[in-house]
Amino acid sequence: MAVGPGTLPEFFPIPGVRLGIGSAGIKKPGRKDLVVFELAPESRVAGIFTQNQFCAAPVNVSRQHLAQRAPRYLLINTGNANAGTGEQGMKDALSCCQALASAAGVDATEVLPFSTGVIGEPLPVDKIVSALPAVVADTDMGRWAEAASGIMTTDTRPKGASCQVNLDGHTVSISGISKGAGMIRPNMATMLGFIATDANIAPDVLTALASELGEESFNRITIDGDTSTNDACMLIASGQYSGPEITSDSPLLPTLRAALKQVYLDLAHAIVRDGEGATKFVTIEVSQAASQQEALDVAYTVAHSPLVKTALFASDPNWGRILAAVGRAGVAGLDLNALEIYLGDVCLVRNGGRADDYSEERGQAVMDREEITIAIDLKRGAVMERVWTCDFSHDYVTINAEYRT
Amino acid sequence: MAVGPGTLPEFFPIPGVRLGIGSAGIKKPGRKDLVVFELAPESRVAGIFTQNQFCAAPVNVSRQHLAQRAPRYLLINTGNANAGTGEQGMKDALSCCQALASAAGVDATEVLPFSTGVIGEPLPVDKIVSALPAVVADTDMGRWAEAASGIMTTDTRPKGASCQVNLDGHTVSISGISKGAGMIRPNMATMLGFIATDANIAPDVLTALASELGEESFNRITIDGDTSTNDACMLIASGQYSGPEITSDSPLLPTLRAALKQVYLDLAHAIVRDGEGATKFVTIEVSQAASQQEALDVAYTVAHSPLVKTALFASDPNWGRILAAVGRAGVAGLDLNALEIYLGDVCLVRNGGRADDYSEERGQAVMDREEITIAIDLKRGAVMERVWTCDFSHDYVTINAEYRT
Numbered sequence: 001m002a003v004g005p006g007t008l009p010e011f012f013p014i015p016g017v018r019l020g021i022g023s024a025g026i027k028k029p030g031r032k033d034l035v036v037f038e039l040a041p042e043s044r045v046a047g048i049f050t051q052n053q054f055c056a057a058p059v060n061v062s063r064q065h066l067a068q069r070a071p072r073y074l075l076i077n078t079g080n081a082n083a084g085t086g087e088q089g090m091k092d093a094l095s096c097c098q099a100l101a102s103a104a105g106v107d108a109t110e111v112l113p114f115s116t117g118v119i120g121e122p123l124p125v126d127k128i129v130s131a132l133p134a135v136v137a138d139t140d141m142g143r144w145a146e147a148a149s150g151i152m153t154t155d156t157r158p159k160g161a162s163c164q165v166n167l168d169g170h171t172v173s174i175s176g177i178s179k180g181a182g183m184i185r186p187n188m189a190t191m192l193g194f195i196a197t198d199a200n201i202a203p204d205v206l207t208a209l210a211s212e213l214g215e216e217s218f219n220r221i222t223i224d225g226d227t228s229t230n231d232a233c234m235l236i237a238s239g240q241y242s243g244p245e246i247t248s249d250s251p252l253l254p255t256l257r258a259a260l261k262q263v264y265l266d267l268a269h270a271i272v273r274d275g276e277g278a279t280k281f282v283t284i285e286v287s288q289a290a291s292q293q294e295a296l297d298v299a300y301t302v303a304h305s306p307l308v309k310t311a312l313f314a315s316d317p318n319w320g321r322i323l324a325a326v327g328r329a330g331v332a333g334l335d336l337n338a339l340e341i342y343l344g345d346v347c348l349v350r351n352g353g354r355a356d357d358y359s360e361e362r363g364q365a366v367m368d369r370e371e372i373t374i375a376i377d378l379k380r381g382a383v384m385e386r387v388w389t390c391d392f393s394h395d396y397v398t399i400n401a402e403y404r405t
Numbered sequence: 406m407a408v409g410p411g412t413l414p415e416f417f418p419i420p421g422v423r424l425g426i427g428s429a430g431i432k433k434p435g436r437k438d439l440v441v442f443e444l445a446p447e448s449r450v451a452g453i454f455t456q457n458q459f460c461a462a463p464v465n466v467s468r469q470h471l472a473q474r475a476p477r478y479l480l481i482n483t484g485n486a487n488a489g490t491g492e493q494g495m496k497d498a499l500s501c502c503q504a505l506a507s508a509a510g511v512d513a514t515e516v517l518p519f520s521t522g523v524i525g526e527p528l529p530v531d532k533i534v535s536a537l538p539a540v541v542a543d544t545d546m547g548r549w550a551e552a553a554s555g556i557m558t559t560d561t562r563p564k565g566a567s568c569q570v571n572l573d574g575h576t577v578s579i580s581g582i583s584k585g586a587g588m589i590r591p592n593m594a595t596m597l598g599f600i601a602t603d604a605n606i607a608p609d610v611l612t613a614l615a616s617e618l619g620e621e622s623f624n625r626i627t628i629d630g631d632t633s634t635n636d637a638c639m640l641i642a643s644g645q646y647s648g649p650e651i652t653s654d655s656p657l658l659p660t661l662r663a664a665l666k667q668v669y670l671d672l673a674h675a676i677v678r679d680g681e682g683a684t685k686f687v688t689i690e691v692s693q694a695a696s697q698q699e700a701l702d703v704a705y706t707v708a709h710s711p712l713v714k715t716a717l718f719a720s721d722p723n724w725g726r727i728l729a730a731v732g733r734a735g736v737a738g739l740d741l742n743a744l745e746i747y748l749g750d751v752c753l754v755r756n757g758g759r760a761d762d763y764s765e766e767r768g769q770a771v772m773d774r775e776e777i778t779i780a781i782d783l784k785r786g787a788v789m790e791r792v793w794t795c796d797f798s799h800d801y802v803t804i805n806a807e808y809r810t
Contacts, residue, residue, distance in 0.1 A: 119725025
């Protein structure tokens with residue numbers, strides 16, 4: 001299941017970014033399981049990675065390579081996460097980088113590897129190595145849609161976003177793809193996300209944007225609270241457009257940032273809409289909190305409550321479960337008589353109990369929608385945070401009970 | 406579903422403790438939904454209550470009354486939690502205490518009220534008040550099994566434990582009952598638990614035991630991570646036996662404590678075994694941790710992981726999910742090459758990856774069992790903690806999607 005239409009946009013090609021797609025037969029013969037990004041030499045790349053301490057070998061290698069050189073290639077494989085694979089996993093990730101580097105005539109440190117799929121299985125290096133030359137030899141600017149499909153695992157549909165923005169007379173294009181449907185509670189990154197623009201962005205600005213935008217989008221979604229071992233989100237600036245370099249004091253930065261943020265949000269939301277078994281797209285908004293931490297604590301406690309998520313699946317306005325989740329979020333000194341909880345535009349809780357004007361009919365009307373907002377006004381401060389999640393359905397259990405069969 | 410036989414024990418009656426059961430038709434006509442504990446005047450009572458800030462009206466009233474007087478009566482109703490009911494909820498809880506007090510000829514502050522059931526509905530006070538006199542007039546020492554059934558809600562079976570222990574020639578009896586199957590991650594208490602002994606325990610010792618034993622048992626179980634608004638666990642010492650008072654320096658205290666702890670554990674485990682949709686009883690043991698906090702962080706992260714719980718439901722030794730959960734538990738500076746993860750007696754993870762001697766067959770053999778231990782050895786310190794949980798099945802979704810229908 002999935003929420004909303006979820007059709008891919010028309011992708012604007014990004015000058016300086018060419019894509020290659022191939023099949024190494026990692027999990028299933030013939031399945032497209034390899035995607036290669038080829039970047040122009042002037043390109044700059046910044047990224048954020050999972051904070052899971054059992055982070056995968058490709059995450060470690062990508063971090064190291066990113067610190068050494070400006071990347072020329074990104075190599076993504078699905079079907080195997082190369083996580084929980086110890087020393088051999090590191091060797092395997094480096095072997096794949098070396099194979100691509102040899103085929104492309106660059107150094108292995110100019111290649112960033114990314115893997116997604118099952119944890120704990122050895123990476124089938126030979127299959128990948130033998131499939132790479134053909135992929136590298138056949139890259140193209142127009143393959144964003146293919147690439148979006150090429151990085152899917154349990155996703156039921158490809159995820160992409162693309163837009164153009166005018167910077168002082170210069171048209172800048174932004175295109176991005178992401179994947180992920182389960183083991184989704186990104187912590188400093190999403191399952192996998194790749195966003196590219198032909199804007200020419202100063203290194204410090206690019207690094208700041210990659211971190212800030214990831215925090216405001218991918219780091220505000222959760223499907224099951226399980227942080228992946230392989231999360232990574234990369235922001236690529238190919239610098240091919242004719243405009244000036246965007247620096248931290250550039251008057252054009254806010255416009256570019258807003259355009260990039262919309263692409264980040266679209267990609268992050270697309271992951272939630274395609275959450276395993278998802279039938280609802282839920283926005284949890286916590287307002288008037290005393291701190292960002294308590295706002296996020298309340299939002300994630302509600303977003304992760306199996307009781308709230310199963311009530312959403314049933315379209316049951318069982319507001320007592322939301323109240324109970326808020327009450328156990330660990331916020332000291334909550335004023336229960338002051339705070340208010342809303343389902344859409346319907347007030348559920350006021351003065352410590354059910355709002356006088358609440359009726360089951362009004363709550364049901366909101367719950368019957370496919371997109372629902374749960375708003376919690378703590379009446380304690382000035383901080384507001386939003387988190388996006390989905391419901392908890394039979395299909396989530398089915399998908400994850402049968403994942404390896 | 407439920408794990409294990411779950412038959413009730415033979416209850417040893419507790420001199421000084423008489424039980425009454427009745428039907429007020431709170432949710433369903435004719436259903437036994439009222440239980441009354443009548444305590445001898447010499448009885449002492451200590452208890453712990455939920456830390457959910459949206460705690461129910463009866464929890465607040467019980468806390469207040471317990472602070473004022475030695476209780477003579479405990480009044481438990483099912484079918485309605487009287488939680489999220491604001492000021493009216495407090496009035497309703499007090500009205501029920503007053504009605505019982507009038508029928509029994511005691512003061513309302515000598516009555517402790519407990520409620521469990523749906524949150525946010527007004528308590529049907531009239532039904533309870535009219536049913537109470539008959540219940541109070543017909544109490545008996547031999548009704549523990551009836552009482553265990555009388556406090557059930559979504560439970561599929563009653564829960565009880567009972568034993569006798571010899572204290573320096575004096576036989577002391579201990580009997581207890583509990584209930585709960587969902588919204589179970591007790592925080593300072595379980596859904597509802599009542600343990601009584603005829604031992605004569607000094608007030609300070611009783612208070613310490615109620616807190617320590619609750620922490621070591623009910624506060625180490627989780628079904629869905631949702632802390633109820635109504636949790637309460639009461640320890641009753643009727644003081645009717647012929648032995649000496651048990652003080653903090655009494656040589657008999659360790660023996661009595663051990664007997665009480667076994668009853669607490671049996672009752673706590675019975676809740677997990679009857680977890681909503683449970684098909685597995687899972688012990689998560691974290692050893693060689695540097696602190697209790699990190700041991701519990703790791704244990705609960707694994708215990709709450711929907712991916713781990715669905716793998717358990719599928720009897721799938723998908724150890725990568727356990728590894729990923731440990732990695733996201735927020736323990737700083739984990740030595741991934743030192744720590745070890747076991748499924749039963751089978752080592753899953755060693756040297757940062759799959760243990761050399763692991764085989765899918767050996768993992769499967771453990772997973773096929775109904776009772777499973779996941780052991781995580783952090784190799785960092787000397788602290789060990791255990792948490793008990795169950796798997797996550799289709800029935801959990803069904804039960805909670807249809808709870809109010």
